[in-house]
Amino acid sequence: MVPSLKRIDGRLVNIVDQGTGPAILFVHGFPLDHSMWKHQIDSLSDQFRVIAPDLRGFGTTESDDKLTTMRQFADDLAAIIEATDGISKVTLCGLSMGGYIAWEFLQNHSGLVERLILCDTKASADSPEARQTRLDNAARVLQEGHAFIAEGMMEKLFSRKTLSDNTEIVEETKQVILNSSPTAIAAALHGMAQRSDMTSILSGIEIPTLVIVGEEDGITTREEMEQMARSIPSATFCPIPDAGHMAPLEQPELVTNAIREFLTKHPIS
Numbered sequence: 001m002v003p004s005l006k007r008i009d010g011r012l013v014n015i016v017d018q019g020t021g022p023a024i025l026f027v028h029g030f031p032l033d034h035s036m037w038k039h040q041i042d043s044l045s046d047q048f049r050v051i052a053p054d055l056r057g058f059g060t061t062e063s064d065d066k067l068t069t070m071r072q073f074a075d076d077l078a079a080i081i082e083a084t085d086g087i088s089k090v091t092l093c094g095l096s097m098g099g100y101i102a103w104e105f106l107q108n109h110s111g112l113v114e115r116l117i118l119c120d121t122k123a124s125a126d127s128p129e130a131r132q133t134r135l136d137n138a139a140r141v142l143q144e145g146h147a148f149i150a151e152g153m154m155e156k157l158f159s160r161k162t163l164s165d166n167t168e169i170v171e172e173t174k175q176v177i178l179n180s181s182p183t184a185i186a187a188a189l190h191g192m193a194q195r196s197d198m199t200s201i202l203s204g205i206e207i208p209t210l211v212i213v214g215e216e217d218g219i220t221t222r223e224e225m226e227q228m229a230r231s232i233p234s235a236t237f238c239p240i241p242d243a244g245h246m247a248p249l250e251q252p253e254l255v256t257n258a259i260r261e262f263l264t265k266h267p268i269s
């Protein structure tokens, strides 16, 4: 997995583009980067063209935005597809904030997506309290830095098993967060706080859809995702045991196999 910097719409975007075949676009969660998909990239690129960017401001992709909306991230993804030779449509796979971005992508760039994979995400907007917490956290990040975000998130991101048995990925993920830009974190917190409720679009999703959730996900729960899968016509629901919010990192083989099986069952026409 070797990312490289590509100039797209005047900005340097860090992006993995690996393998050949039908394209899968992997969209990371908050406040992470493309490396959360490292197992899926390395495994699925034997059969697919895997595209995994760092979103605006994250990893080593440039940005000095004060606010980044989910729509802006979605438009950036469309620009990446349009700037990438040999790709006209993708399977869109987003985790958590990557899922919030997927809703905007479906609303505004539906012609570019042919299959959908939603991991550990939700369609509802923030409650007023959750929105206020995001805004307070954004102000605090800009004042004192984001170490408190990295510290506070670990228990929420991982299952109990991962926290006790796989400290390596816990530490790696913490480092990714610590290496993120405070400006980008605050900009995305503002963007997530103002995102809309998308539950009304679920029943209109007509493309093949896979819904994956870590059974111990405390941020976007199994119950919430099962309900989401029921609302999407012919979605496949796939709970992953011994995983929390970061199922693709915690149980890489189970998640990769579920994705491969879904793509094999729903070949592109």
Ligand code: MLT
Pocket: 028, 029, 030, 031, 095, 096, 097, 098, 192, 219, 245
């Ligand atoms: C994520 O993993 O992207 C975040 O948990 C999303 C959120 O804060 O709602």
